Amino acid sequence: xxxxxxxxxxxxxxxxxxxxxxxxxxxxxxxxxxxxxxxxxxxxxxxxxxxxxxxxxxxxxxxxxxxxxxxxxxxxxxxxxxxxxxxxxxxxxxxxxxxxxxxxxxxxxxxxxxxxxxxxxxxxxxxx
Amino acid sequence: xxxxxxxxxxxxxxxxxxxxxxxxxxxxxxxxxxxxxxxxxxxxxxxxxxxxxxxxxxxxxxxxxxxxxxxxxxxxxxxxxxxxxxxxxxxxxxxxxxxxxxxxxxxxxxxxxxxxxxxxxxxxxxxx
Amino acid sequence: xxxxxxxxxxxxxxxxxxxxxxxxxxxxxxxxxxxxxxxxxxxxxxxxxxxxxxxxxxxxxxxxxxxxxxxxxxxxxxxxxxxxxxxxxxxxxxxxxxxxxxxxxxxxxxxxxxxxxxxxxxxxxxxx
Amino acid sequence: xxxxxxxxxxxxxxxxxxxxxxxxxxxxxxxxxxxxxxxxxxxxxxxxxxxxxxxxxxxxxxxxxxxxxxxxxxxxxxxxxxxxxxxxxxxxxxxxxxxxxxxxxxxxxxxxxxxxxxxxxxxxxxxx
Numbered sequence: 270x271x272x273x274x275x276x277x278x279x280x281x282x283x284x285x286x287x288x289x290x291x292x293x294x295x296x297x298x299x300x301x302x303x304x305x306x307x308x309x310x311x312x313x314x315x316x317x318x319x320x321x322x323x324x325x326x327x328x329x330x331x332x333x334x335x336x337x338x339x340x341x342x343x344x345x346x347x348x349x350x351x352x353x354x355x356x357x358x359x360x361x362x363x364x365x366x367x368x369x370x371x372x373x374x375x376x377x378x379x380x381x382x383x384x385x386x387x388x389x390x391x392x393x394x395x396x397x
Numbered sequence: 398x399x400x401x402x403x404x405x406x407x408x409x410x411x412x413x414x415x416x417x418x419x420x421x422x423x424x425x426x427x428x429x430x431x432x433x434x435x436x437x438x439x440x441x442x443x444x445x446x447x448x449x450x451x452x453x454x455x456x457x458x459x460x461x462x463x464x465x466x467x468x469x470x471x472x473x474x475x476x477x478x479x480x481x482x483x484x485x486x487x488x489x490x491x492x493x494x495x496x497x498x499x500x501x502x503x504x505x506x507x508x509x510x511x512x513x514x515x516x517x518x519x520x521x522x523x524x525x
Numbered sequence: 526x527x528x529x530x531x532x533x534x535x536x537x538x539x540x541x542x543x544x545x546x547x548x549x550x551x552x553x554x555x556x557x558x559x560x561x562x563x564x565x566x567x568x569x570x571x572x573x574x575x576x577x578x579x580x581x582x583x584x585x586x587x588x589x590x591x592x593x594x595x596x597x598x599x600x601x602x603x604x605x606x607x608x609x610x611x612x613x614x615x616x617x618x619x620x621x622x623x624x625x626x627x628x629x630x631x632x633x634x635x636x637x638x639x640x641x642x643x644x645x646x647x648x649x650x651x652x653x
Numbered sequence: 654x655x656x657x658x659x660x661x662x663x664x665x666x667x668x669x670x671x672x673x674x675x676x677x678x679x680x681x682x683x684x685x686x687x688x689x690x691x692x693x694x695x696x697x698x699x700x701x702x703x704x705x706x707x708x709x710x711x712x713x714x715x716x717x718x719x720x721x722x723x724x725x726x727x728x729x730x731x732x733x734x735x736x737x738x739x740x741x742x743x744x745x746x747x748x749x750x751x752x753x754x755x756x757x758x759x760x761x762x763x764x765x766x767x768x769x770x771x772x773x774x775x776x777x778x779x780x781x
Binding site: 346375385 | 604648
């Protein structure tokens, strides 16, 4: 079995359940995509906050594990800015800062029109 | 169609997809439960962060909407404290504070042994 | 007495005690500056986290009140990224998003070399 | 010179400037106090957010360093819940969780009447 950080991200079952696709990943950067379907909605017909968070968090995991060293999410702060429109959402994760043991990422979630739907700041612990 | 806040929480499709059950809800309080299955795991075999967040966020939504006034999540900060053990997780949401327009909740996520797996602080906007 | 939001920011006594100067403020944007002195240090000789937060928070208050409508900070998440170097720090606040009642800002704190020392995400309630 | 974590907290110059007193500190717990004066107010006459944060952060630093291993604040999320009343504020820091390298604290800030004015969740990195 391949337990490399990259494989770990690919084998993420909850991301699969949610329907997230990883479009691009390199050390410090990742782009993920979600085609919005009925199953992602809350009772008001909007994309559920947990689905938005899961998309952002997956992009963070992909970007922070891509260098090949397992990185665990410690905490995250997410702000919901605008209800996403259209049938597609994307999350782009960028490393803001990294030390030997810790890394901080910003993840922007956008809707089909490119409008910012949510922003997340996430911190990871690098397991050297 | 019943568009009351309570129904809205019950009709949450992403919570259904995730498999979350609402055990108890009253104004300012809710308890939700997740039976952990293969589909909730990340590539390392742990419960995925997005699944934990979704459970916590759903308890928050249930508690904050139970009074009958639609309440939208504005932002949330979640800390992952310990990998959850066992086959069941719970999230308990409690109102910390509320004004006319804003409310703040703390949500504790525990594993089958009652160990604290994550704590979330969430803020809602009350749409009067 | 002039109780306009602008005057309110200028009359901030804790910002004065800290020694913060407001360099620029327009609706949705502000730039503040702190000359680092002995009094801002913690016991290890680094700029204290509270001083960094106060600088960032003041830039946020200046930017969000500049439009003339009182705006109260609801919550904030700050990440400390790197110990600031040199004798001067700056905080730049930019509006990320605003609705009728709520606004979200990102505030970047930089040291004398322009290195990012801290990033803050702050949410305000607009008291119309 | 005594560079122990305890001395470091005692030698905090920004806490001194602010006027914070440390009432109690033991590993995983601390209680700090601030007598509210003119200098702590913002332009509206309320205690400034930076002063509230500084009080909470100092209690966190005292509690997390008391065991004798230097602990650095990584990030913090603070929610302002209610304008504090009276002439005294307190901050009580309690460890929520700790691993070998990371710790998470909750800090409650109360006013003279015991009302919760702010709650902070803070994460530290333990420099072993």
